[in-house]
Amino acid sequence: MNAEILAVGTELLMGQIVNSNAQYISKRLQDIGVNVYFHSVVGDNPARLRGVLNIALQRSDLVIMTGGLGPTQDDLTKETVAEIVGRKLVLHTETLEDIAALFRRAGWTMTDNNRKQAYFPEGCIVLKNSHGTAPGCIIETDGKILIMLPGPPSEMKPMFEQSVMPYLEQKSPHKIVSTYLNIFGLGESAVENMLMDLIVQQKDTTIATYATDGQVTVRLTSKCKKDNPEDLNAGVEKEIRKRLGDRIYSTGNSSLAEVAGKLLLETNTTISIVESFTGGLLACVLSKIPGISRVFKQGLISYANRRLDKETAIQTAQDIMKISGSDLGLAILGHHDSGENHNKDEYAYIALVTREQNQVRCLEYKLVGDEQRRRNRSVLQALDIVRTYIQENTD
Amino acid sequence: MNAEILAVGTELLMGQIVNSNAQYISKRLQDIGVNVYFHSVVGDNPARLRGVLNIALQRSDLVIMTGGLGPTQDDLTKETVAEIVGRKLVLHTETLEDIAALFRRAGWTMTDNNRKQAYFPEGCIVLKNSHGTAPGCIIETDGKILIMLPGPPSEMKPMFEQSVMPYLEQKSPHKIVSTYLNIFGLGESAVENMLMDLIVQQKDTTIATYATDGQVTVRLTSKCKKDNPEDLNAGVEKEIRKRLGDRIYSTGNSSLAEVAGKLLLETNTTISIVESFTGGLLACVLSKIPGISRVFKQGLISYANRRLDKETAIQTAQDIMKISGSDLGLAILGHHDSGENHNKDEYAYIALVTREQNQVRCLEYKLVGDEQRRRNRSVLQALDIVRTYIQENTD
Numbered sequence: 138m139n140a141e142i143l144a145v146g147t148e149l150l151m152g153q154i155v156n157s158n159a160q161y162i163s164k165r166l167q168d169i170g171v172n173v174y175f176h177s178v179v180g181d182n183p184a185r186l187r188g189v190l191n192i193a194l195q196r197s198d199l200v201i202m203t204g205g206l207g208p209t210q211d212d213l214t215k216e217t218v219a220e221i222v223g224r225k226l227v228l229h230t231e232t233l234e235d236i237a238a239l240f241r242r243a244g245w246t247m248t249d250n251n252r253k254q255a256y257f258p259e260g261c262i263v264l265k266n267s268h269g270t271a272p273g274c275i276i277e278t279d280g281k282i283l284i285m286l287p288g289p290p291s292e293m294k295p296m297f298e299q300s301v302m303p304y305l306e307q308k309s310p311h312k313i314v315s316t317y318l319n320i321f322g323l324g325e326s327a328v329e330n331m332l333m334d335l336i337v338q339q340k341d342t343t344i345a346t347y348a349t350d351g352q353v354t355v356r357l358t359s360k361c362k363k364d365n366p367e368d369l370n371a372g373v374e375k376e377i378r379k380r381l382g383d384r385i386y387s388t389g390n391s392s393l394a395e396v397a398g399k400l401l402l403e404t405n406t407t408i409s410i411v412e413s414f415t416g417g418l419l420a421c422v423l424s425k426i427p428g429i430s431r432v433f434k435q436g437l438i439s440y441a442n443r444r445l446d447k448e449t450a451i452q453t454a455q456d457i458m459k460i461s462g463s464d465l466g467l468a469i470l471g472h473h474d475s476g477e478n479h480n481k482d483e484y485a486y487i488a489l490v491t492r493e494q495n496q497v498r499c500l501e502y503k504l505v506g507d508e509q510r511r512r513n514r515s516v517l518q519a520l521d522i523v524r525t526y527i528q529e530n531t532d
Numbered sequence: 533m534n535a536e537i538l539a540v541g542t543e544l545l546m547g548q549i550v551n552s553n554a555q556y557i558s559k560r561l562q563d564i565g566v567n568v569y570f571h572s573v574v575g576d577n578p579a580r581l582r583g584v585l586n587i588a589l590q591r592s593d594l595v596i597m598t599g600g601l602g603p604t605q606d607d608l609t610k611e612t613v614a615e616i617v618g619r620k621l622v623l624h625t626e627t628l629e630d631i632a633a634l635f636r637r638a639g640w641t642m643t644d645n646n647r648k649q650a651y652f653p654e655g656c657i658v659l660k661n662s663h664g665t666a667p668g669c670i671i672e673t674d675g676k677i678l679i680m681l682p683g684p685p686s687e688m689k690p691m692f693e694q695s696v697m698p699y700l701e702q703k704s705p706h707k708i709v710s711t712y713l714n715i716f717g718l719g720e721s722a723v724e725n726m727l728m729d730l731i732v733q734q735k736d737t738t739i740a741t742y743a744t745d746g747q748v749t750v751r752l753t754s755k756c757k758k759d760n761p762e763d764l765n766a767g768v769e770k771e772i773r774k775r776l777g778d779r780i781y782s783t784g785n786s787s788l789a790e791v792a793g794k795l796l797l798e799t800n801t802t803i804s805i806v807e808s809f810t811g812g813l814l815a816c817v818l819s820k821i822p823g824i825s826r827v828f829k830q831g832l833i834s835y836a837n838r839r840l841d842k843e844t845a846i847q848t849a850q851d852i853m854k855i856s857g858s859d860l861g862l863a864i865l866g867h868h869d870s871g872e873n874h875n876k877d878e879y880a881y882i883a884l885v886t887r888e889q890n891q892v893r894c895l896e897y898k899l900v901g902d903e904q905r906r907r908n909r910s911v912l913q914a915l916d917i918v919r920t921y922i923q924e925n926t927d
Contacts, residue, residue, distance in 0.1 A: 144571075149554075149555075149558075149571065150558055150568045150569065150570075150571065151558060151559070151562055151568070152554075152555045152556065152557075152558030152559030152560075152562065152568075153559075153742060153744070154555070155550055155551065155552055155554075155555045156550065156551055156554070156555075156571070157550055159544075159547075159550075159551070159573070160544075160547045160549070160550045160551075161547065162547075163544075163545055163546060163547030164546070164547030164548075165547075167546055167547065173545045173546070173547075174545065174574070174575065174577075174580060175545075175572065175573065175574055175580070175584070176539075176544065176545065176551070176571070176572065176573035177570065177571065177572050177573075178554070178570065178571035178572075179569070179570055180569065182569075185569060185570070188591070189570070192587060196583070347548060349548075415819075416815055416816055416818070416819020416820070416831075417812035417813070417814075417815030417816040417819060417831055417833070418812070418816050418819075419812075420811055420812030420815070420816075420833045421811055421812040421813050421815075421816045423811070424810075424811020424812060424813075424833070425811070425903070425904075430835035430868050433835060434834075434835065435832070435833065435834050435835075436811075436812055436831075436832070436833030436834075437830070437831070437832055437833070438812070438815045438819070438830065438831030438832070438833075439829075439830050439831075440825035440828060440829065440830075473825050508820070509820075
């Protein structure tokens with residue numbers, strides 16, 4: 138099955154927002170083995186939408202549309218689609234009741250525009266919107282599938298997961314199983330080299346590597362009959378884990394910050410940190426983990442110019458650990474942009490100290506790339522030191 | 533002139549990256565009055581690229597392509613375009629010399645693939661790439677304009693600004709002048725109400741408002757003969773400034789953080805901050821301003837649970853000001869996610885204290901929305917307090 142993702146919205150063509158829906162849907166379709174061949178964007182203009190829709194239905198088996206389902210006069214996606222597929226718009230009573238109930242609860246008055254959201258092309262499958270008022274729908278027509286989803290990502294994503302994924306999976310006699318192994322501390326070519334023989338010999342499970350932001354992900358994909366209870370990726374995963382060991386920090390979507398934060402919470406380990414050139418980025422990333430304030434006691438950002446070496450980093454980490462009364466003290470120090478020219482080699486120092494066994498880990502490394510890359514990379518490095526320390530001390 | 537932006541790249545269709553090039557180019561075309569009617573994305577597949585190109589050249593006057601100009605076998609954009617417009621690929625000697633020189637300097641060996649980058653459709657305008665090896669080009673064919681640009685944004689953007697914008701501006705007998713006024717502290721409908729009579733009566737200068745992330749931008753656009761030295765937006769801008777006063781924090785692209793940071797640097801005002809529920813976001817945003825470490829002395833993130841009120845916020849701001857020896861002390865305190873249920877009303881307190889005149893500004897407000905929105909909004913609020921304080925005390 139070949140798919141096209143068609144976004145409707147003038148705000149995309151004006152550059153006010155970026156088409157992140159297309160990225161999200163593309164990734165998820167790939168997970169279940171559907172090839173995406175085209176993305177298209179068109180404005181809230183019936184004539185041009187008609188043109189784009191006709192092209193999409195000609196060249197693609199599955200067309201997933203986002204946007205244009207709102208209650209305003211601009212939102213003409215459903216009308217145009219109904220016309221193209223030759224169906225009437227009919228009232229969906231259940232949806233009308235849902236919308237009416239919502240307005241009653243909020244104490245608002247319903248207008249004809251709101252009623253409009255309860256009309257759908259005859260014979261379609263209506264998809265409930267658990268995060269907004271505009272439902273989506275699926276139309277099967279002439280061997281093609283056309284799916285309409287709301288534009289706001291906060292409404293589109295849950296609808297896609299709850300309704301569209303199960304629908305598409307049920308369409309296929311096969312299931313595609315994807316496993317993502319997330320790696321820190323090894324470059325993409327290093328990972329490829331370590332897995333080269335597996336990649337060359339791949340059979341039932343395909344192996345792909347890709348790099349993002351100083352991290353590498355290995356994706357394993359296998360296809361099997363739906364009723365096959367076996368995990369076809371398990372064997373290859375086991376072999377890869379044997380080779381890459383603790384460089385694999387998570388499976389699936391968990392970020393390094395989520396893994397480190399979860400370990401701190403699960404083991405009730407309190408931490409305080411000092412940052413210089415990362416300017417609060419580590420604190421900021423960590424503070425997004427739900428409930429983290431229970432273990433993240435204090436963060437300090439200081440641009441004070443002192444001598445930079447391993448000793449200073451360890452001393453700083455010990456100071457913050459003692460002052461804050463935390464189990465762990467972490468310091469990321471490094472050269473920062475002082476507004477002067479700096480072409481010389483610049484270094485960062487990351488130190489983790491622990492109260493319990495008075496352990497110390499300290500890393501010195503050369504900073505490369507622009508400010509943003511230096512910071513991101515150093516924050517990941519610090520999170521990885523926390524992760525490996527806790528993992529090694531809790532098994 | 534109606535435009536279409538056509539991106540070539542399988543990584544977009546796999547959801548590995550988002551099409552930020554389309555957003556960037558759309559915004560810039562709008563600035564000069566070119567309407568963008570379509571975005572398209574297609575993979576590195578000659579047959580499908582041919583199909584999409586034919587459609588684009590039929591429905592659009594200007595087609596701007598990004599991606600597919602690299603040296604690898606995958607990169608077939610130039611070959612496919614040459615075929616579609618019926619031109620031969622010919623060697624561009626200057627480009628070949630540039631590439632050869634680059635390889636000599638780096639001590640690399642040139643391959644045939646690298647030579648490939650020096651071939652262009654006959655009769656086109658070659659666009660130098662100041663940030664990479666793949667040049668772009670402009671082809672004028674059958675009353676249509678086709679422009680090919682490299683895919684990496686770091687190469688595409690400078691080429692677009694240096695070569696494409698002047699080319700497109702020179703094509704038109706008119707110039708479009710756009711002025712952006714950025715506003716904080718007023719909602720979009722409030723701004724619209726305050727400018728309603730101007731919006732209704734708009735003539736030479738069109739007025740549009742849009743909201744992003746708790747901020748509002750008013751865009752003024754006017755079109756005039758190229759040789760007209762007059763700024764047609766000036767009159768309307770003056771009137772809007774009279775009404776919105778210091779709620780306008782910048783013109784153009786400067787963010788609130790950039791404006792506040794620049795004011796701190798220009799006036800040599802040192803600052804230290806304490807954050808709780810924003811978890812380092814303010815420090816992080818501020819620390820991205822080049823050279824800021826000269827005036828940003830210290831940041832402290834503390835989740836300590838103390839009584840939350842205006843007095844505590846002011847006391848905290850005074851403490852950090854004294855401890856750090858800064859001119860300004862800033863505190864953002866507020867309820868944070870402690871992992872417990874919280875359905876009650878939650879408040880934030882932002883206090884700014886100054887050493888010089890012992891001035892105090894303190895704001896109390898109810899937190900709404902999810903964690904991310906609460907933080908973003910509070911950080912903007914804090915930056916705005918810093919901005920207005922410095923502006924009021926330096927004129």
